[in-house]
Amino acid sequence: MRRMSLLIVLAAVTLVPSAWAGEPLFLWxxxxxxxxxxxxxxxHVGRTDFFPLAEPLEQAFxxxxxxxVEVDVADPAxxxxxxxxxxxxxxxxxxxxxxxxxxxxxxxRLQAFAESRGIPLAVYGRFRPGIVAMILLLEEYxxxxxxxxxxxxxxFLAEAKEAGKPVRQLETIEAQLDLxxxxxxxxxxxxxxxxxxxxxxxxxxxxxxxALWRAGDADGLERMMAEQTGDDPAMLAFYxxxxxxxxxxxxxxxxxxxxxxxxxxxxxxxxHFGGENGLVRLLEGKGWAVExxxx
Numbered sequence: 001m002r003r004m005s006l007l008i009v010l011a012a013v014t015l016v017p018s019a020w021a022g023e024p025l026f027l028w029x030x031x032x033x034x035x036x037x038x039x040x041x042x043x044h045v046g047r048t049d050f051f052p053l054a055e056p057l058e059q060a061f062x063x064x065x066x067x068x069v070e071v072d073v074a075d076p077a078x079x080x081x082x083x084x085x086x087x088x089x090x091x092x093x094x095x096x097x098x099x100x101x102x103x104x105x106x107x108x109r110l111q112a113f114a115e116s117r118g119i120p121l122a123v124y125g126r127f128r129p130g131i132v133a134m135i136l137l138l139e140e141y142x143x144x145x146x147x148x149x150x151x152x153x154x155x156f157l158a159e160a161k162e163a164g165k166p167v168r169q170l171e172t173i174e175a176q177l178d179l180x181x182x183x184x185x186x187x188x189x190x191x192x193x194x195x196x197x198x199x200x201x202x203x204x205x206x207x208x209x210x211a212l213w214r215a216g217d218a219d220g221l222e223r224m225m226a227e228q229t230g231d232d233p234a235m236l237a238f239y240x241x242x243x244x245x246x247x248x249x250x251x252x253x254x255x256x257x258x259x260x261x262x263x264x265x266x267x268x269x270x271x272h273f274g275g276e277n278g279l280v281r282l283l284e285g286k287g288w289a290v291e292x293x294x295x
Contacts, residue, residue, distance in 0.1 A: 023214075023215070023216065023294060023295050024215070024216030024217075024292050024293070024294050024295075025040075025054055025056055025057065025216050025292070025293050025294060025295060026040055026041045026213050026216050026218065026270060026273075027039070027040045027054075027056060027057055027060065027216075027292070027293040028040075028273070028279075028280060028290050028291065028292050028293065029060065029290075029291050029293055030254070030258055030283055030288045030289065030290050030291070031258075031289070031291075032257075032258035032259060032260070032288075033259075034260070034261040035257060035258055035259075035260050035261055035262055035263055035264070036063075036064075036263045036264075037254050037257055037258055037263070037264045037265075037266060038060035038061075038063075038064065038263075038264075038265045038266065038293075039254070039266040039267075039268070039273070039279060040057060040060075040152070040265075040266070040267055041152075041213065041218075041267075041268065041269060041270025041271075041272070041273055042151060042152040042153045042267050042268065042269055042270065043151060043152065043269070043270070044073075044148055044151040044153060044154070045138070045141045045142070045146035045147060045148050045150065045151050046146060046147060046150035046151050046152060046154075046155075047145060047146060047147065047150060048150065050150065050152070051150075051155070053152070053155070054295060055295075056293050056294075056295065060265055060293070061156055061159065061265045063263060063265075064165070064263045064264055064265035065165070065166070065262040065263045065264065066165060066166040066167070066168055066262055066263075066264050066265070067156055067157065067159075067160040067165055067166070067167050067168070067264075067265050067266075067267070068167075068168040068169070068170055068253075068257075068264050068265065068266040068267070069153050069156070069157065069167065069168075069169060069170065069266075069267050069268070070153070070169070070170050070171050070176065070268050070269070071169055071170075071171055071172065071173050071176060072157060072167050072169050073153070073154070073157070073173075074154065074157040074158065074161065075167075078173050081173050081174070082173045082177070085173065085174055085177050086131070086177070089174075089177060089178070089181045090127055090128055090131045090177065090180075090181060091126050091127060091128070092126050092127065092128055097125050097126060098121075098124060098125050098126070098127060098129065098132060099125065101128075101129055101185075101188050102129065102188060102189055102192060103189050106189045106192050106193050106196075109192075109193070109196050110192055110196065113136075113196055113199065117139075117140075117143070119136070119139070124136075128180070128181055128183070129183070129187075129188040129189075129191055129192050130179075130180035130181065130183040130187075130188075130191055131180050131181065132192065133180075133191045133192055133194075133195040134180055136195060137195055137198070140199055140202055141202075144202065144203060144206075152267060153267045156265070156267050168264065170249070170250050170253055170266075170268065171246070171249075179241060179242055183238060184234040184237070184238065186234050187232075187234050187235060187238060190232070190235065208224065209221060209224065209270075212224065213270060216292060216294075217274075218270070218273035218274035218275075218278060218280060219274040219275060219278075220274070221270060221271060221273070221274050222271070222273075222274030222275035222278060223274075223275075225243075225271060226275070243271060243272060243277070244277045246272065247272050247277055247278060247279055247282060248277075248282065250268060250272065250279060251279055251282035251283055251286065254266065254279070254283060255283065255286050255288070258288060
């Protein structure tokens with residue numbers, strides 16, 4: 001049975017290197033009667049060589065009246081709320097530990113991995129497995145030179161705040177955290193095991209996603225996710241919550257903005273765009289003409 005890749009669901013590609021003119025970008029525009037919405041994908045980590053971004057991206061942002069992101073992670077109030085929620089919801093009940101929630105084999109693998117990375121596993125001993133998988137994956141990205149401060153969403157958030165541009169949030173930090181807090185208990189071993197499986201191929205898989213992003217290939221990225229999704233009902237339910245359910249809510253917000261009179265530049269994870277349940281098809285299903293932008 002193939003399992004869903006945590007690498008893919010936790011990361012969306014935003015690298016925008018130079019390329020020949022005329023190539024499609026990971027950027028779409030939708031025109032309403034009085035408003036235009038531009039949408040691009042992001043991961044939440046990056047490198048200095050991701051910049052400068054392709055000019056059409058910066059132009060679309062500059063022309064917008066507001067920036068929309070999943071969550072404004074640059075807002076100190078959001079950061080404070082995230083820290084509080086992590087303690088309130090991310091911790092296991094008093095009578096449980098990370099070790100007690102995992103099978104012996106997976107716990108042994110996790111211990112070995114932590115030792116190889118110099119990670120004090122005891123620090124995470126009271127956190128829920130879904131939270132630990134997310135944290136350790138992000139730490140591995142940092143180890144490979146990817147910086148959360150250089151994510152594409154962070155880039156545009158900084159530009160918006162410098163320009164005094166309003167920031168709209170599509171979700172709440174609590175709703176995002178709940179995705180990993182409310183994971184079905186039967187997935188504890190699967191999520192940690194999948195995270196550990198990803199570590200050896202993290203660089204290669206990231207390069208593959210980058211290539212799809214560079215090609216503006218949202219459907220290719222969606223197929224990459226689908227081929228790593230298994231048939232476990234609990235995992236499929238998690239996948240639907242992580243992408244499909246959120247896509248529908250995001251599309252509803254974009255639909256409402258298109259009926260308004262303000263141009264909006266939207267930055268969300270690139271995994272939200274492709275496939276029948278992705279933002280592009282959902283907006284087309286609402287009757288909008290969605291145009292992909294080329295260099």
